[in-house]
Amino acid sequence: MKKKLSAFFALLLVASMVLAACGGKKEEDKTANEGEKPAQEAPAKKQVLNLLETSEIPSLDTTLATDSVSFRVMNNVFEGLYRLDQNNEPTPGMAESYEVSEDGKVYTFKLRDAKWSNGEPVTANDFVFAWRKALDPNTGAEYAYIMYDIKNAEEVNTGKVPVDQLGVKAIDEKTLQVELKNPIPYFLSLLTFPTFYPQNEKFVKEQGDKYGLEANTTIYNGPFVLSEWKHEQSFQLKKNEQYWDAQTVKLETINFNIVKDVATGVNLYETNKADRVGLSAEFVDKYKSDKNFKTKSEPVLFFIRMNQKNEVLKNVNARKAIAMGFDKEAMVATILNNGSKAANYLVPEGFVKGPNGKDFREENGDLLKFNAEEAKKYWEQAKKELGKDKITLELLNYDNDSAKKIGEFFKEQLETNLPGLTINIKQQPFKQKLDLENKMQYELSFAVWGPDYQDPMTFIDMFVTNGAHNQTGWSNAEYDKLVKDAKTTLLSDLQARWDAMVKAEKILLDEAVIAPVYQRGSAYLEREYVKGIVDHPFGPDNSYKWAYIE
Known part of the structure; x- marks a missing residue:
């Protein structure tokens, strides 16, 4: 990622992330918006955001992707047990609550009632299937190592034990149990990374080698769906009406044009065909006094x-x-x-x-x-x-x-x-x-x-x-x-x-x-009416769940 949550998150953050350290305690998780900036009521203006991307999406298969472009899209069309919120803290996604054992090694997650974009329920087996697939040596997932805190993950990935020995199992449709090698105080943050997203086994097997390579050979459980994908030209996200927290999502459409030339991107911005554009050196001096000029x-x-x-x-x-x-x-x-x-x-x-x-x-x-x-x-x-x-x-x-x-x-x-x-x-x-x-x-x-x-x-x-x-x-x-x-x-x-x-x-x-x-x-230009895009300093770069047009 970026090219590019490894199993070893900042232990120096442990004091602020002891969510997992209370043995045997059941945590009824916060709602997705608790502790976040309150979402403003979006006015009647058309909720369409026009953005630019510099490259084609290499893959939407969460077990195979390794790059920032794929991760940016995945973070908005898929959702794991947790996602990063507006303050870059893990907030509930597909998980509604969890329990952790006294020794901190066994997590039991209760899944909320959520659906894939084709109407099928998101189940515990969707996580078991996806995680086993990521660690199966036949998959060749570069990011498999990110899961090595799970019991037998490394052994599965190196072919020493079969995939069914991985320390994750579906107790029932809405109960997922995960066993770790060691207690990991940052485990919830780890779960926000795309490699930990679920996949619908039936759909994936139906698509075969085409899964994740076209808009219609992929299904989604996040705030948006990939509605259109014109390779090397453009792609489009639409609000996912099946998403469990759809009422929070204000944007109806996000259009992405793939533009590799900065001057072309700036021209699209100037002609009101793009709402945000990155600037190269020759354009920084030109626009640094513009009211929409920003740096980070x-x-x-x-x-x-x-x-x-x-x-x-x-x-x-x-x-x-x-x-x-x-x-x-x-x-x-x-x-x-x-x-x-x-x-x-x-x-x-x-x-x-x-x-x-x-x-x-x-x-x-x-x-x-x-x-x-x-x-x-x-x-x-x-x-x-x-x-x-x-x-x-x-x-x-x-x-x-x-x-x-x-x-x-x-x-x-x-x-x-x-x-x-x-x-x-x-x-x-x-x-x-x-x-x-x-x-x-x-x-x-x-x-x-x-x-x-x-x-x-x-x-x-x-x-x-x-x-x-x-x-x-x-x-x-x-x-x-x-x-x-x-x-x-x-x-x-x-x-x-x-x-x-x-x-x-x-x-x-x-x-x-x-x-x-x-x-x-x-350095970039962003229209004053664009609000609520969350830029993450680690993991996938952006979240549009809370974005809107004012």
């Missing part, structure tokens, strides 16, 4: 992946040279100009604080800064070790407007600062680019990762040996142990767990496994 900082990291199956990129000096060989400050100032920050790290600034009260970035500071002179030294050493004087590498890139400019910037900077290097750029549509990365069919790749949950681990465990999102071929036993300990033996010692993650980040960047580029900032 996000804990989203852009970086360059380096495939160590490549002979050159297996060399640590070559990787360090590339990571230090381009001027990030100049790039964010000239190409982006939208509040983005040059990044010399993996875990974003301002994302999360540790038990000691320090932001994660205060711990390690800057680790891979631009330094043309040092980069050249590393590069000369790498060429000597490789026995090469001329080297050509291919950069896999997105095909949208800003990514094209960034790719050209990398090429110019790296070819200038690293003598003998030639960079060829391969631009691909979003879905195809993800596929090439997954198959390790690339050399350098401009990539992005947004947090799935509010903890450093959502970035750090990406790079464990053979991790689903590692996609670099890198392996380090000490790194793997630090991550494993932070997920198991250190769960009861928050500071030691924090220190382990700090050390892991340093190892990763000392070896220049990736080349950090920038932390995303966003």
Whole structure:
């Protein structure tokens, strides 16, 4: 996600999330709107929101999706046991209440009376089916690891035990029981992530390989349904009249045009065909005094992946040279100009604080800064070790407007600062680019990762040996142990767990496994009559359940 709630949410948040820690207590959950901003009565104005998306939706199969575009749509057309509310707290979705055992390991959820968009009831088996499917090794779900807190999840996913041994079962149609390996105080937050959404077994099997690939080969249980999907052009959401909380949903229609060029998007906004548009550098100065101009900082990291199956990129000096060989400050100032920050790290600034009260970035500071002179030294050493004087590498890139400019910037900077290097750029549509990365069919790749949950681990465990999102071929036993300990033996010692993650980040960047580029900032225009869009700092980016046109 984003590319991209792992099983290990911020333990430092435990004190504020002890919802699950009261053994044997039955929790009659809050209504969906308790503690949230009160929804204003929407006037008679037509409830149609017109938005832009930069890429095609790769998939609406919750067990297979890994990207921010899919997650954004899923968050609005599906619903799990819980969803994030307007304050980014878990609020009841398909679950109406739950009980937790004395030892904190067994959750029993009572489901509300809810329906799929085809009128069939949402049942406990819909969750059992979907979760087993996600963990079935034959599915090949990249996000399967996110469920590893469930009893036998890892064993099922690695083929050691059959799927029916997974610690989840339907007691009856409206009662779901989930057994965990260890008590997890943040379990309700974990359940808001798309991989934990339900699927209707009968419908999915009827659709076969077509499930999740067309509007009419998918059914929905969220606030909206995907009513129209013109691939690579547009898609449309309509209010789901079958949704259990339909009275809260004000919008009738959300239209999305897929627009990869910023200038085209701005033109659509100016001609009243779009209500919100992101701005690139050349448009920020033009619109920064506009009453509808807005900015926000996000804990989203852009970086360059380096495939160590490549002979050159297996060399640590070559990787360090590339990571230090381009001027990030100049790039964010000239190409982006939208509040983005040059990044010399993996875990974003301002994302999360540790038990000691320090932001994660205060711990390690800057680790891979631009330094043309040092980069050249590393590069000369790498060429000597490789026995090469001329080297050509291919950069896999997105095909949208800003990514094209960034790719050209990398090429110019790296070819200038690293003598003998030639960079060829391969631009691909979003879905195809993800596929090439997954198959390790690339050399350098401009990539992005947004947090799935509010903890450093959502970035750090990406790079464990053979991790689903590692996609670099890198392996380090000490790194793997630090991550494993932070997920198991250190769960009861928050500071030691924090220190382990700090050390892991340093190892990763000392070896220049990736080349950090920038932390995303966003500048955008939004019509004054658009109200109530909820932007989430982790998990899927947006919720439209509470949005309306004033």
